[in-house]
Each structure stands twice: as C-alpha cells, then as structure tokens.
Amino acid sequence: xxxxxxxxxxxxxxxxxxxxxxxxxxxxxxxxxxxREMARKALALWPExxxxxxxxxxxxxxxxxxxxxxxITRFLDIGSGIPxxxxxxxxxxxxxxxxxxxxxxxxxxxxxxxxxxLEDDPDSAVVxxxxxxxxxxxxxxxxxxxxxxxxxxxxxxxxxxxxxxxxENPSKLIATIRDRLPAGSAxxxxxxxxxxRPDQAxxxxxxxxxxxxxxxxxxxxxxxxxxxxxxxxxxxxxxLPRWRPDQPGTVGEHPERIAGVAxxxxxx
Amino acid sequence: MSGTTPVNGSAERFHEDWSRLLSADHGIAVHPxxxxxxxxxxxxxxxxxxxxxxxxxxxxxxxxxxxVDAHFTDPxxxxxxxxxxxxxxxxxxxxxxxxxxxAAGWANALRExxxxxxEAIRTAADxxxxxxxxxLRASEARFRALFESAAIGIGIGDTDGNxxxxxxxxxxxxxxxxxxxxxxxxxxxxxPEDTPGVWEAYEELISGKREYFQFDKPYYRQDGEIIxxxxxxxxxxxxxxxxQYQVAMLEDVTDRYRLQERLRHQATHDPLTGLxxxxxxxxxxxxxxxxxxxxxxxxxxxxxxxxxxxxxxSLGHDMGDQLLSAVAARLKAAxxxxxxxxxxxxxxxxxxxxxxxxxxxxxxxxxxxxxKALAGPVLIGDHKLAVGASVGVLERxxxxxxxxxxxxxxxxxxxxxxxxxxxxxxxxxxKENARAVSRYAVSVRMPAALDRGEFFIDYQPLYxxxxxxxxxxxxxxxWRHPQLGVLGPDEFVTTAEETGLIMPxxxxxxxxxxxxxxxxxxxxxxxxxxxxxxxAVRQARSAALVTDLGRILDSTGLDPARLQLExxxxxxxxxxxxxxxxxxxxxxxxVSLAVDDFGTGWSNLAYLRDLPVSGLKIAGSFVGDLHDPAxxxxxxxxxxxxxxxxxxxxxxxxxxxxxxxRKDAERLREMGCDxxxxxxxxxxxRPAEIARRIVEEPKGRPVExx
Numbered sequence: 001x002x003x004x005x006x007x008x009x010x011x012x013x014x015x016x017x018x019x020x021x022x023x024x025x026x027x028x029x030x031x032x033x034x035x036r037e038m039a040r041k042a043l044a045l046w047p048e049x050x051x052x053x054x055x056x057x058x059x060x061x062x063x064x065x066x067x068x069x070x071x072i073t074r075f076l077d078i079g080s081g082i083p084x085x086x087x088x089x090x091x092x093x094x095x096x097x098x099x100x101x102x103x104x105x106x107x108x109x110x111x112x113x114x115x116x117x118l119e120d121d122p123d124s125a126v127v128x129x130x131x132x133x134x135x136x137x138x139x140x141x142x143x144x145x146x147x148x149x150x151x152x153x154x155x156x157x158x159x160x161x162x163x164x165x166x167x168e169n170p171s172k173l174i175a176t177i178r179d180r181l182p183a184g185s186a187x188x189x190x191x192x193x194x195x196x197r198p199d200q201a202x203x204x205x206x207x208x209x210x211x212x213x214x215x216x217x218x219x220x221x222x223x224x225x226x227x228x229x230x231x232x233x234x235x236x237x238x239x240l241p242r243w244r245p246d247q248p249g250t251v252g253e254h255p256e257r258i259a260g261v262a263x264x265x266x267x268x
Numbered sequence: 269m270s271g272t273t274p275v276n277g278s279a280e281r282f283h284e285d286w287s288r289l290l291s292a293d294h295g296i297a298v299h300p301x302x303x304x305x306x307x308x309x310x311x312x313x314x315x316x317x318x319x320x321x322x323x324x325x326x327x328x329x330x331x332x333x334x335x336v337d338a339h340f341t342d343p344x345x346x347x348x349x350x351x352x353x354x355x356x357x358x359x360x361x362x363x364x365x366x367x368x369x370x371a372a373g374w375a376n377a378l379r380e381x382x383x384x385x386x387e388a389i390r391t392a393a394d395x396x397x398x399x400x401x402x403x404l405r406a407s408e409a410r411f412r413a414l415f416e417s418a419a420i421g422i423g424i425g426d427t428d429g430n431x432x433x434x435x436x437x438x439x440x441x442x443x444x445x446x447x448x449x450x451x452x453x454x455x456x457x458x459x460p461e462d463t464p465g466v467w468e469a470y471e472e473l474i475s476g477k478r479e480y481f482q483f484d485k486p487y488y489r490q491d492g493e494i495i496x497x498x499x500x501x502x503x504x505x506x507x508x509x510x511x512q513y514q515v516a517m518l519e520d521v522t523d524r525y526r527l528q529e530r531l532r533h534q535a536t537h538d539p540l541t542g543l544x545x546x547x548x549x550x551x552x553x554x555x556x557x558x559x560x561x562x563x564x565x566x567x568x569x570x571x572x573x574x575x576x577x578x579x580x581x582s583l584g585h586d587m588g589d590q591l592l593s594a595v596a597a598r599l600k601a602a603x604x605x606x607x608x609x610x611x612x613x614x615x616x617x618x619x620x621x622x623x624x625x626x627x628x629x630x631x632x633x634x635x636x637x638x639x640k641a642l643a644g645p646v647l648i649g650d651h652k653l654a655v656g657a658s659v660g661v662l663e664r665x666x667x668x669x670x671x672x673x674x675x676x677x678x679x680x681x682x683x684x685x686x687x688x689x690x691x692x693x694x695x696x697x698x699k700e701n702a703r704a705v706s707r708y709a710v711s712v713r714m715p716a717a718l719d720r721g722e723f724f725i726d727y728q729p730l731y732x733x734x735x736x737x738x739x740x741x742x743x744x745x746x747w748r749h750p751q752l753g754v755l756g757p758d759e760f761v762t763t764a765e766e767t768g769l770i771m772p773x774x775x776x777x778x779x780x781x782x783x784x785x786x787x788x789x790x791x792x793x794x795x796x797x798x799x800x801x802x803x804a805v806r807q808a809r810s811a812a813l814v815t816d817l818g819r820i821l822d823s824t825g826l827d828p829a830r831l832q833l834e835x836x837x838x839x840x841x842x843x844x845x846x847x848x849x850x851x852x853x854x855x856x857x858x859v860s861l862a863v864d865d866f867g868t869g870w871s872n873l874a875y876l877r878d879l880p881v882s883g884l885k886i887a888g889s890f891v892g893d894l895h896d897p898a899x900x901x902x903x904x905x906x907x908x909x910x911x912x913x914x915x916x917x918x919x920x921x922x923x924x925x926x927x928x929x930r931k932d933a934e935r936l937r938e939m940g941c942d943x944x945x946x947x948x949x950x951x952x953x954r955p956a957e958i959a960r961r962i963v964e965e966p967k968g969r970p971v972e973x974x
Contacts, residue, residue: 013393013397020389026297026339027294027339027341027342028339028341028385029381029382029383029385029386029389030385030386030388030389030392031389032389032393050293050342051293054293054294054296054297055296055297057297058296058297061297061298061299065299082389084339085297085338085339086297086298086299091299094299108396108399108400109389109392109393109396110392111396112391112392112393112394112395112396112399113388113389113391113392115395116388116391116392116395117388241296246300247300
C-alpha cells in the first residue's frame with residue numbers, strides 16, 4: 001500500500017540514489033560516497049555506462065531543441081534528477097525565451113538541489129512527486145497549472161520509465177498523463193534497452209535491485225508500445241545516438257551497443 | 269611581435285585536432301553551437317599562450333578552466349589535451365610550462381567545481397532533511413490532534429499491559445485524569461460481567477497470535493459507575509513483525525446497552541408484578557433440558573389462586589391487580605431465598621421452578637411453602653382479603669419428559685388439586701395424568717387425528733454393547749396435538765386402547781415403520797438396523813393382527829427377520845390366554861418377539877419361559893434407580909445383574925433401557941448385557957438422523973462416547 005501523501009517520506013542518505021549515481025556517471029560531484037560506490041560497481045560491469053549516459057543527455061538536448069523548434073514552450077520533465085549541465089530550461093530557452101518548465105522528481109535531495117538552482121527563476125518550478133502515483137503528480141498545483149493553460153506541453157520521460165516495474169504498469173501511467181495533455185502536446189521518452197547487451201543486462205538489473213530504484217530493462221517493442229496514442233516522429237524508437245543526430249558523423253560506431261532507445265511522438 | 273611564428277598550417281591543424289578532441293565523449297552531450305564557440309575560444313587562448321610575448325601562462329590556465337566550466341571533467345580528456353599540446357612545435361622552450369599551466373588551470377577549476385558541487389549537494393541534502401523533519405513534525409502534530417480530539421476513546425499500551433497514553437475522550441469515558449490511567453495496567457480493567465473470551469482474545473493479541481478483536485465490554489468508571497463500551501483492540505508490530513503496542517478504541521454504548529437491557533427486561537418480565545413472565549420461565553425450563561447431567565431432576569409447582577375471579581368481579585380489576593402484586597411479592601419473598609424461580613404465567617397462575625431438585629420431598633416442601641405464604645390475609649386499602657391457592661406438584665428426572673409435557677402435566681395435576689377441594693397441593697401421578705389428558709381432549713380428537721396426519725414416528729437407537737454398533741431402532745409414535753403440543757405414547761395409548769382406536773393406529777404405525785425399515789435396508793443393506801415396534805395389549809389379542817402383519821410385510825417388502833415386536837408382560841395373562849395363539853402366529857411368520865418394560869408388571873418368570881420370545885428389555889427404572897440417592901446403588905446393580913443372567917439362562921437377548929451415562933454403559937457391558945438404549949446412546953429422533961448414524965458410524969461408536 002502506498003503511504004498517504006500527508007505522511008512524509010524520509011531522506012535516506014545511506015542508500016544510493018539514481019539521480020546522484022547518474023550525476024557521477026556524467027562526471028559530476030553532486031553525489032555521496034554511497035552513490036559512487038554503487039556507480040563504481042556498475043562501471044566495473046559496464047564500462048560504457050558514462051557513454052550511454054552522455055548519449056541519453058545528448059538525446060534530451062536534441063529532443064528539447066527539436067520540440068522547441070516545433071513551437072513548444074511548455075515542458076514537464078518527470079524524473080529530472082540533478083541537472084548536472086544542460087538543464088531543460090536552458091536548452092529550451094535558447095530557442096524559446098520564456099519557455100516554462102516544471103521539474104518533477106521523487107528524490108527529496110534532487111528536488112531540494114533543483115530548488116536551490118532555480119530559486120530566482122519565475123518560469124520554472126520543482127515538484128516532489130512520483131510517476132507511479134500519477135494522479136497525485138498531475139494534481140500538484142504547478143503541474144495542473146502547466147496543463148491548464150491549454151498550450152501544448154512536452155512531457156519528458158528521459159531515463160525514468162525503466163524505474164517503473166511491470167507490476168506498476170508504466171504504459172498505463174503514461175496513458176493517464178496522455179489523457180490530460182492539451183492538443184498538440186508531445187512525449188519524449190528514453191529507456192534502458194534489453195537488446196544492446198543482453199549478456200550484461202541481468203547483472204546490471206541485479207545491481208539496481210539493491211537500490212531503492214530497481215531497474216526494468218525493456219525491449220524496443222515494449223518501449224514503442226508506451227507511445228500508444230502518440231504519433232512517433234521519424235525515425236521512431238531507435239538507439240539513443242540514432243535519434244536525429246546533429247550530424248551523421250556524431251552517431252559514432254556501433255550505436256546499437258548503446259543500451260538505450262528513445263523516441264518522440266505527438267498526441268494523435 | 270618577435271620570436272618564432274609557427275607555420276600557419278600547423279595552427280589550422282591544431283584547431284582541427286582540438287575540435288576533434290572536444291567533440292568526442294562529453295562533447296556529444298553539448299549543443300554543437302556551444303561546442304563550436306568553446307573550441308574557438310579555448311583554441312584561441314592556447315594559441316596566444318604559445319605565441320604571445322611575454323609568455324602568459326594564465327592564458328593556458330584559463331583554457332583549462334573553461335573546459336571544466338563546460339563540464340569537460342573527465343581526466344582522460346586532460347591526458348589527451350596535454351598530449352596534443354606537447355606535440356605542438358613551439359619556437360621557444362615554454363612548451364612544458366604552457367602545458368603545466370593548462371593542466372593546473374584545469375585541475376584547479378575541477379577542484380573548485382567539485383567542492384562547490386559537493387557543497388551544493390550537501391546543502392540540498394540538508395534542505396531535504398529539514399523539509400522531511402518539518403513534514404514529520406506536521407504529520408505528528410496531525411496524528412496528535414487526531415488522537416486528542418477523536419470522539420472515540422483511544423488508549424495505547426505496551427505488550428506487557430502497561431497503559432502508555434489515553435486521549436481526552438477516553439479520560440472522559442472513565443471520568444479519570446491522565447494520571448489515574450497512565451501507568452495502570454490493562455489487566456486492572458477487568459469487570460465481573462466481561463464477555464467470556466475477552467481476556468483469552470486479549471492474551472492472544474498481545475502474544476501476536478491475532479491482529480485485533482472486538483467485544484462489548486463493561487468498565488468501572490473512576491466514580492464506580494459502570495459503562496458499557498464497544499471495544500476494538502488492535503496490535504501494532506514493529507518492522508520485524510514483533511508485537512510492540514496495543515491500541516484500544518472504546519465507543520461508549522452504555523445508553524444502547526441499558527436500552528437493550530430494559531427491552532429485554534420488558535420482554536421477560538411481567539409488568540404488574542415484576543416477576544419473570546411466561547417466556548422467561550419457558551426459556552429457563554428449556555435450558556434445563558438442553559444438556560442435563562445424568563440423573564438430573566427438576567420440580568414444578570403450578571399455582572392457581574382460589575377465588576380470584578370473585579375478587580376481580582366484586583372489587584374491580586384495580587383491586588385484583590393489587591392482590592396479584594401482593595401475592596407475587598409474598599411468593600418471591602418465600603421461595604427465591606430457597607433458590608427457586610417464581611414466574612407469573614398469566615392471570616392468577618404462577619409457577620415455581622426447582623432446578624437441580626433433590627427429590628419429591630423438596631418439591632412438596634416448596635408447595636407447602638407456597639400455601640403457607642398465602643395463608644395470611646392480604647391487606648389492600650380497607651380490605652382484608654383472604655387468598656388461598658391450589659398447587660399441582662410435579663417432580664421428575666429431566667430425561668423422562670419434555671418441557672411442554674411437564675408443564676401440561678403440572679397444570680393437569682393442579683386441576684386435580686382444585687377438583688379435590690381448594691387450598692391444597694397434589695402430586696403428579698402418571699396414570700392420573702394420562703387419564704386427565706384423555707379427559708382433556710385426547711379421546712374426542714383422536715379418531716380424526718389419524719386421518720388428519722397428526723401422528724408421526726420417531727426412532728430411538730439401540731446399541732450393541734460388545735462392539736458399539738447401532739443394531740436396532742425402536743419406533744415411537746408421537747401425536748402433534750394442535751392444542752397440547754407433541755404428546756408421547758404414554759399420554760394417549762391408554763386412551764387409544766380404551767376407545768379401540770389402538771387398532772387402526774397400531775396398524776398405521778406398523779405400516780409406516782416397516783416401510784421405513786425396508787427403505788433403510790434397501791439403501792444401506794446389512795448396516796441398516798433391526799426395527800422394533802411396540803404392540804399394545806389389545807392389538808396382541810386381536811386375531812386380525814396376524815393377517816395385518818402378513819399384508820404389511822408383503823406390501824413393504826420388509827424381511828420379517830429384521831422386525832421385532834415388543835409386548836408388555838400384561839399382554840399375556842396365563843398359559844391359556846388367546847393372546848398366545850396370536851403371538852405364535854406372529855412368530856410363525858418369521859418375526860421375533862421381545863418383552864418390553866420387564867420388571868414393572870408381574871414379572872412371572874414361569875410364563876416367560878413358555879412365551880415364544882427371544883428378547884427381554886429391562887425397564888428403564890432399574891438403571892435410573894441406580895442414581896437415586898435414596899436407593900442403595902449396590903443392591904440396584906445386583907438386581908440388574910440378576911436379571912441379565914436370568915435372561916441369559918432362558919436364552920434371551922437382553923436390552924437395558926434408560927441408560928444415561930457412559931459409566932452405566934460400561935458396567936452393563938462388563939456384566940454381559942447385550943444391548944442398551946437410552947439418552948447416552950440417543951433420544952428418539954427423526955428418521956434422517958438414523959440414516960446419518962448408519963452412514964457416519966460404519967464401525968460403530970465406542971461405548972464411551974455419547
């Protein structure tokens with residue numbers, strides 16, 4: 001049973017946290033020894049992880065840029081974590097000055113950090129909520145306000161849906177969000193993929209199972225299914241580096257080894 | 269500008285190499301425009317560091333710092349950058365210093381960045397923790413408010429039973445201050461009227477065997493008043509599942525309870541006299557019959573005022589009511605101290621119930637007490653009223669009758685007392701009772717009763733003592749009388765004999781019972797019991813019986829070997845009796861005969877030898893008397909033992925009737941008695957119950973079990 005929202009969740013700094021581990025992979029220092037210990041173990045298993053994370057970060061950048069270029073000025077970044085560099089509002093505002101962003105994360109430390117960064121930014125907000133309690137998330141005043149304006153909203157689920165188990169039914173959570181989105185809205189999603197390195201996938205999932213955020217890798221097909229009710233833009237759901245690269249040369253060799261897939265779709 | 273100028277082409281190549289270096293790895297996450305500007309700026313800085321005179325190391329350091337600012341924090345990048353810089357041809361010997369300055373600038377910026385990021389994340393963690401603590405305090409405050417202001421009483425205790433906290437509602441409920449309750453023990457809150465099981469449930473809860481329980485439970489308030497509560501106690505476990513606290517929630521239901529009590533009192537008490545009413549009396553009486561101790565006895569005094577109607581008619585109902593109240597008060601005062609129940613059945617009829625009666629003398633003593641209590645005149649207003657009463661006294665073993673039959677018998681005995689002259693008591697007499705029943709309504713109604721289907725048959729099982737198997741059933745006819753309720757054979761068979769109705773009734777019983785027995789045999793084969801049917805004296809003397817039996821055996825298909833007819837000693841008066849011919853006629857058809865109720869009549873052993881009988885049933889009074897404290901048990905057993913061996917000498921199968929205890933059954937088995945019948949083995953029951961026993965007791969039941 002989920003605890004009622006008025007019963008506070010504690011901050012457990014004794015356990016590694018996905019947002020801070022992610023920061024470490026990206027060369028940041030917004031992390032504690034417990035996070036680094038976990039990250040080092042993962043790196044030993046999977047030395048490409050920093051590269052994968054950078055590809056993911058690059059996808060976020062390209063996706064936000066693309067969506068801003070399509071005219072979107074509202075962004076809902078769910079699972080925003082610790083914006084080590086290249087935060088969504090910075091990327092979006094390079095194209096759409098004044099773009100509004102609501103950051104959502106369930107980790108209280110990540111939320112506190114984001115709040116410190118964004119203290120003086122009137123056009124962005126930070127909300128502590130959990131994708132798995134999607135109704136609560138959508139009912140938060142900042143989120144509800146963003147959706148209520150009737151302007152298209154881009155929902156970003158970047159490297160977050162794989163922290164939702166099959167039992168918690170990520171597709172249903174996404175569909176719930178979809179049904180609340182104004183016309184012209186979009187979904188950008190990236191996800192840990194089972195197909196790139198199946199030999200390592202199980203060990204990696206095992207490692208994450210020891211953390212408060214266990215990982216569920218999924219197939220390309222399963223990820224595509226999460227876009228139900230959205231029309232995927234070209235090139236569909238593909239390995240991270242292949243999604244609309246800046247120049248063909250930056251895709252790199254063996255993009256399929258990057259164990260993540262991504263796609264962007266507009267509400268159909 | 270002086271010094272050596274690097275070849276133009278080499279500068280372009282450096283820019284290209286530098287750009288390639290920064291575009292890899294982290295560079296892919298950076299916006300191409302931003303990256304382009306970074307490459308241009310840092311390349312320019314390094315270029316100036318290489319060429320400017322004098323050599324300015326800070327330019328190289330700045331380039332390194334800018335890389336870190338753009339989040340190029342990977343040491344691999346530093347290594348590659350140093351490699352690239354070192355490979356550049358430079359005009360003088362500043363190369364190592366330049367590279368060193370670049371590396372120091374990068375490292376210094378990274379150190380600053382790391383420290384500031386660490387600072388940022390610690391600040392964030394601190395903020396998050398403070399927020400969580402604030403939320404926790406707010407949550408605790410909410411829970412505290414919930415606890416304190418709840419309308420329901422809440423108390424928290426540990427698993428040792430110490431009360432740790434109580435809320436306002438609970439303090440008010442108990443009329444107590446916190447100090448009166450906190451620190452007390454839950455076990456102190458016991459109340460003599462606690463529902464059975466409440467403390468067992470409590471023990472199970474605190475030992476972790478159950479999660480919660482609910483009961484209605486009374487408590488003493490601080491001022492000694494009693495409150496009734498609807499109590500729910502829940503167990504709280506720690507993260508490892510170990511019981512930690514108990515939480516009790518108490519809802520005050522005192523008003524509801526009092527109302528129920530009042531309604532119950534109204535339903536069970538006579539409003540005029542305050543005595544238990546008819547319903548309450550029957551409830552108590554029926555309870556007595558539910559699970560009686562073997563040999564348990566009870567007594568009834570049925571009381572009716574003499575001449576009450578005259579008082580009512582001449583002095584008015586008001587006066588009559590006052591008289592009834594006074595009578596009730598006197599009866600209550602005289603009999604309740606003796607432990608007897610006095611109830612008003614209606615009108616001027618009262619009844620005294622003696623539970624656990626020690627014998628006839630005690631019941632008679634109670635009747636005398638009733639008469640004595642009402643002997644003196646009653647003063648009402650200016651009137652001095654003399655009241656008398658008549659009392660019908662019944663004293664029986666519980667096992668020999670039913671509540672309905674007992675009250676009816678007591679009522680009829682009262683009727684005889686009235687007839688015999690007022691102001692006296694009369695003791696129940698079975699013969700008189702049967703006569704009175706027949707006078708009452710039996711004889712008139714009986715002829716039509718058979719046609720109306722008011723008779724039915726119950727079956728009482730007989731068990732073989734050697735192996736505990738149900739071996740036979742005795743058919744017992746019952747009459748569901750519309751006014752008198754269910755009557756047993758002893759209450760109407762005599763009348764049936766007198767009126768001649770016994771012939772069609774006997775035939776009906778034989779037909780029904782044989783049909784039922786044949787049905788059991790068809791269904792269960794050898795496991796089906798033998799059928800025993802009683803023959804009335806008049807039946808046994810009728811030549812038509814032989815013909816009737818033949819026809820019935822034919823029509824029902826019952827194997828005659830599975831039928832035993834029970835006759836009484838009085839059926840046969842002498843060796844030349846015409847009944848003998850009939851009996852031989854029956855035996856010739858293949859059925860067997862047994863003498864019923866042996867020992868109550870003539871008990872002429874000589875005739876017994878000449879009769880064509882194969883079984884003998886020792887009357888229930890022999891075994892029943894073994895428990896009569898007034899009679900010598902050892903002698904009783906010797907008599908029974910004598911009867912058994914005498915019957916065996918004659919080659920007869922012996923059945924003991926009226927067996928009510930396991931001990932008696934065992935002793936009878938030890939002395940060689942063949943079969944037994946009685947409440948220990950089962951009362952007369954519906955045929956379906958017999959079928960159930962056939963199915964469920966294929967191997968018999970141990971004699972020890974009831």
